[in-house]
Every structure is written in structure tokens, then in C-alpha cells.
Amino acid sequence: MKNFKPNIDWQDKVIKVHDLFKSFGSNHVLRGISLDVHKGENIVVLGRSGTGKSVLIKIMVGLLSPDSGGVNVLGQEVATLSNLELRELRLKVGFCFQNGALYDSMTVGENLEFPLKRNTPGITRAEVKRMVETVLDAVGLSKTVNQMPSELSGGQRKRIGIARTLILRPDIMLYDEPTAGLDPITCTEINNLINEVQHRFNTTSIIITHDLACAKAVGDTIVVMKEGRFIKRGPFNEVFQSDDELIREFYDYNFIQ
Amino acid sequence: MDSSSGQPEKPVVSRGLDNFFLDLYSIFQFIKRFFKEALRPPLEVKEFIRQCYMVGYKSLALITMTGFITGLVFTKQSRPSLSEFGATSWLPSLIAIAVVRALAPLVTSLICAGKVGSSIGAELASMKVTEQIDAMEVSAINPFKYLVVTRVMATTVCIPILVCYTGLVAMLGSFLDIYMNEHTSFTTFFQNAFKNITFLDFGTTTMKGIIYGFTIGIVGCYQGWRASQGTQGVGKAANVSVVASMFLIFLEEVVIVQVANSFR
Known part of the structure; x- marks a missing residue:
């Protein structure tokens, strides 16, 4: 659980999803979903594989x-x-891929320097080094x-x-299955890291x-997705008081087993 | 942006023919995008130089060995036929024409299609299926410019240079065999060899190198860029890159020879 009170501005909606539809051929993945995400809020989108979360x-x-x-x-x-506007928006939205998506041909340091150097013209070597050290320190992997x-291991x-x-200092963080395929201890470490990022960098996260x-x-806030639609939204305890079959199944599988 | 939702569910003519035309369309779109991105500054100079090193320098050992053996063996195989007519003195000239006009560009490009084309296809496909290309995109980096433009430009620049190098090494292989048998001097060999080579021959060979280099780069990148289906897709991309490049190189060879001969 969080050991700090999140600084959420309930008046400021940084992401607004409205009546979103998406299909791949005959596979209707998203079927008219709407969602508001507030500044500073961590929203978790829960659902079975293939429901359109990613x-x-x-x-x-x-x-x-x-x-x-x-x-x-x-x-x-x-x-x-436009492409230019999208590029500028992407600097403010960080996307963490399921398997890290690190560039295989580069060292950890080069992986971190790469987006920074490309998006910060005129940045000095000393500044790059300092920022790389800062973010590596933030994720507890300074020696890598x-x-x-x-x-590296999966968790690393x-x-x-x-x-x-984080090195691009985004306002919004999007995490795609951050704990998938990890052992319980590493999962807890990643969860703590996500909370620390919210607290330290004041980010909004999905x-x-x-x-x-x-x-x-x-x-x-938790939103539960089923067959391309949101079926429940609210704080964790409120959502899991629901009698919905999928929600009960999720709860029983995760906590009883 | 994705294109997956734009595909029709029912084929217009037949599934195979539809896919052929869709593929053809997407290849042209890919080439069009290449020129658009290549002409827009800035050029990724550092990555371009790294790719030139990978394509050019890393292929040198293989190219040297193959070129040398090609020249040597071709000379050995041609000698008996020419000696029947007492025309072994024509060997340098014959070898030079064969090497410059056909062997050097073909041998180099086929080796590069196997070595470089498969490597480009597999590397990009692996980056695609492990979401590294998406990671670049969301980091506000243009992956097409960084990955595709640099690789295609590197093959287009380096392969003509390798073609010239192969030609030189093949001629050295040929010289070794002629020196061992006819004791012809180095100067005489090269004077005889190049007296029948025209500017058109050199021009055509260089043009072939440029066209084959572009083909190898663009086919490898295209196959890697559109890879899917996990590790299976990586293998498929590498394989198709080689097969398609080789097929196109032979096709281009026929066309270029026809065009070049019309100027002779």
C-alpha cells in the first residue's frame, strides 16, 4: 500500500477518452469506452488478456x-x-513496454542517453551523465x-x-503489464517503484x-475491462465488492490461490 | 500508425492476387517514404557511418576470399579452351571483361544479399517484435529515419565500392594464375586486361552496384519493418530478405545488360 497521500487534482483531467472504438478486421477490441484520468492519479486498467487494455x-x-x-x-x-505535434506530445507521455523494449545493441547507459540526447539539442555531456545517474539511482540500478x-534480469x-x-521527465506514465512474468518479490519492488515515481516526479499514470x-x-482508481468495455470503476475495495462474475473470478484467483 | 484495420475481410479477386497487389502497394509506399525521409535533414550521420562499417568493412574478408577465388578459378577454367586456339594471351582481356561486366557486381551483390540482407532483415524484425521500434517512436525519435534510411543508404554507398574492390581482387587472383603459368609481368597483365574495358563498362558496373545495394537494403528493411508473429517472423524476414533480394538482383541484371548493350 502507499505510504504517502497522492497529490491528485480532481478538477484537472489530463486524459479524456471518449466513446473509443477499435477493431482489427472482425475482432472488435474496443467497443465504445470512455474514461477520464485526473492529474496526479494512478489509474489501473484491469482485465483478462486480449480485452484491449494495451x-x-x-x-x-x-x-x-x-x-x-x-x-x-x-x-x-x-x-x-501532425507528426511534429505528436512528437512533442510524446515527450510528455512516457510509455513503459511489457518487456522493457531496451535497445539490444546499446549498453544500459546508452539506452538512457539515446532519447535524451536526441530530444535535448545542445545538452552537455556532463548534464547527460548527471541525468543518467539520477534516473538509474531512482530505479535502484546505478551499477548497471x-x-x-x-x-539483465527481467525485473532489471x-x-x-x-x-x-523517466529521463525525459514526462507528465504522464503509461505502464504496459509492469509486473507480468516476475516473481512476487520483484513485483513488489516494481509496485514500490511505480508509487515512488508518482510521488517523486508527480506523474499521472495508467x-x-x-x-x-x-x-x-x-x-x-481501478477500472475493470471486459470484452472491450469498462464494467466497473472506483477505488480497489469498492470495485471488488461487486458481484460481477469476472471481478469475483479475478479476486478469487489472485488472493485465494 | 496501424494499417491492420484497413484490410478488407473478403478478397476482391482472390486472396493470393489481393495480397500480391497489397504487398506491391506497400513496397512502393515504403520506397516513397524512404526518399521522403532521406531528403529531409538532418541525416543520422553517426548511425550511417556505423552501418557503413557493418556493411562494408565487416564484409571485406568474405568478399576478398570470394573475389580472389572467382578470378583464379575463372582463369583456370578458361585457359584450356583458349589454348586450343593458341589464344592464351587473350586471357587477361577476357577475364577483365567478364569480371568488370558481370562477375564482380553479381558475386558481390549475391554475397551481400546473403550476409547483409539477412542481417538487416533479422535485426529490424527482432526490433519490431520486441517493441524496440515502438519504443523509439514513443520516445519522439523517428525510427524510420534512424533505422531504415541509414541502412539503405549504407548499402547503396558501400556495395558499389565493394564491387570495385571485388573486381580488383578477382583480377589479382587471375594474375596469380597467369603469372604461374605464362610468367606474364604485372604491368603487361594489367595493360592487356584493361585495354578493352570502356568507360561504359565501368559506368554500368558502378550503376549495378548502386542499384543492387539499394535493392538489398530496401528489401531487408522492408521485410524487417513489417515482421510479425514473434521469433518465427524474425526467421521469415531474414529468409525472405535473401531470397527476394537475389531474385530481384538477377531480374535487374537482365534489364541493365539489355539497356547497356543498346549503348554499345
Whole structure:
């Protein structure tokens, strides 16, 4: 659980999803979902695999385009942005991939320097070094700077993925299955890291997961997704008082087993 | 942006023919995007130099060995036929024409299609399926410019240079065999060899190198860029890159030879 009170501005909606539809051929993944995310809030999107959770956040950063409806991020309608505007928006929205998506041919340090140098023209070597050290320190992996991604464990790769996102100082963090495939202790470490990022960098986050322990630890608000629709929204305890079959199944599987 | 939702559910003519035309369309779109991005500054100089090193320098050992053996073996195989007519003195000239006009560009590009094309296809496909390309995109970096433009430009620049190098090494292989048998001097060999080579021959060979280099780069990048289906997709991208590049190189060879011959 969080050991701090999140600084959420309930008046300021930084992400507005409205009536979003997305299909891949005959597979209707998103079927008219709407969602508001407030500044400083950690929203957890829960749901079984293949319900469209990752598609939702990919639409938010313009990696996929919606069939209808739209996503408004920081006051900008993502689908209508030009390449330049989209590039500028992406600097404010960090995306952490399921497996870290670290660049195999670069060391950890180079992985972190790469987006920073490219997006900060004129930055000095000393500044780059300092920022790399800061984010590595934030994720607790200061000693890995010269290692290759192949030398890291799954949990370390995810942490470096988060560090690479943090180095651009985004306002919004999108986490795609941050604890998938990790042991319980590493899961707890990642959950603590997500909370620390929210606290230390004052970010708004959307966390995609099917791990209830993660949802409980990091989520200020939980939304449950079923067959491309949101079926429940609220704080963790409120959502899991529901009698919905899927929610009960989730709860029983995660906590009774 | 995705294109997956734009695919029709029912084929217009037949599934195979539809896919062929869709593929053709997407290849042209890919090439069009390459030129658009390549002409827009800034150029990724550091990555371009790194790719030139990978394509050019890293292929040198293989190219040297293959070129040398090609020249040597071709000379050995041609000698008996020419000696029947007492025309072994024509060997340098014959070898030079064969090497410059056909062997050097073909041998180099086929080796590069196997070595460089497969490597580009597999590398980009692996980056695609492990979401590294998406990671670049969301970090506000243009992955097409960084990954595709640099690789295609590197193959387009380096392969013509390798073609010239192969030609030189093949001629050295040929010289070694002729020196061992006919004791011809180095100067005489090269004077005889190049007396029938025209500017058109050199121009055509260089043009072939540029076209084959572009083909190898663009095919490898295209296959890697559109890879899917996890590790299976990586293998497929590498394989198709080699097969498609080789097929296109032979096709281009036929066309270029026809065009070049019309100027002779």
C-alpha cells in the first residue's frame, strides 16, 4: 500500500477518452469506452488478456489510430495531431513496454542517453551523465550503466525501461503489464517503484495489468475491462465488492490461490 | 500508425492476387517514404557511418576470399579452351571483361544479399517484435529515419565500392594464375586486361552496384519493418530478405545488360 497521500487534482483531467472504438478486421477490441484520468492519479486498467487494455494505451500515444471516438491527452486530440505535434506530445507521455523494449545493441547507459540526447539539442555531456545517474539511482540500478540488456534480469530490464522513460521527465506514465512474468518479490519492488515515481516526479499514470496485487498496491482508481468495455470503476475495495462474475473470478484467483 | 484495420475481410479477386497487389502497394509506399525521409535533414550521420562499417568493412574478408577465388578459378577454367586456339594471351582481356561486366557486381551483390540482407532483415524484425521500434517512436525519435534510411543508404554507398574492390581482387587472383603459368609481368597483365574495358563498362558496373545495394537494403528493411508473429517472423524476414533480394538482383541484371548493350 502507499505510504504517502497522492497529490491528485480532481478538477484537472489530463486524459479524456471518449466513446473509443477499435477493431482489427472482425475482432472488435474496443467497443465504445470512455474514461477520464485526473492529474496526479494512478489509474489501473484491469482485465483478462486480449480485452484491449494495451490497445487503449497505444492509441493514447498514437501508435495505433482509433476507428471512431478519440483520446484527448493534455488538451490535444491525439488522432488529429501532425507528426511534429505528436512528437512533442510524446515527450510528455512516457510509455513503459511489457518487456522493457531496451535497445539490444546499446549498453544500459546508452539506452538512457539515446532519447535524451536526441530530444535535448545542445545538452552537455556532463548534464547527460548527471541525468543518467539520477534516473538509474531512482530505479535502484546505478551499477548497471555499462551492462548490456542481455545481461539483465527481467525485473532489471523493466526498471531500466522505466528509467529510460523517466529521463525525459514526462507528465504522464503509461505502464504496459509492469509486473507480468516476475516473481512476487520483484513485483513488489516494481509496485514500490511505480508509487515512488508518482510521488517523486508527480506523474499521472495508467497501469495496464491483470495482477490484482499490483492493482491494489499502485492504483488510486481501478477500472475493470471486459470484452472491450469498462464494467466497473472506483477505488480497489469498492470495485471488488461487486458481484460481477469476472471481478469475483479475478479476486478469487489472485488472493485465494 | 496501424494499417491492420484497413484490410478488407473478403478478397476482391482472390486472396493470393489481393495480397500480391497489397504487398506491391506497400513496397512502393515504403520506397516513397524512404526518399521522403532521406531528403529531409538532418541525416543520422553517426548511425550511417556505423552501418557503413557493418556493411562494408565487416564484409571485406568474405568478399576478398570470394573475389580472389572467382578470378583464379575463372582463369583456370578458361585457359584450356583458349589454348586450343593458341589464344592464351587473350586471357587477361577476357577475364577483365567478364569480371568488370558481370562477375564482380553479381558475386558481390549475391554475397551481400546473403550476409547483409539477412542481417538487416533479422535485426529490424527482432526490433519490431520486441517493441524496440515502438519504443523509439514513443520516445519522439523517428525510427524510420534512424533505422531504415541509414541502412539503405549504407548499402547503396558501400556495395558499389565493394564491387570495385571485388573486381580488383578477382583480377589479382587471375594474375596469380597467369603469372604461374605464362610468367606474364604485372604491368603487361594489367595493360592487356584493361585495354578493352570502356568507360561504359565501368559506368554500368558502378550503376549495378548502386542499384543492387539499394535493392538489398530496401528489401531487408522492408521485410524487417513489417515482421510479425514473434521469433518465427524474425526467421521469415531474414529468409525472405535473401531470397527476394537475389531474385530481384538477377531480374535487374537482365534489364541493365539489355539497356547497356543498346549503348554499345
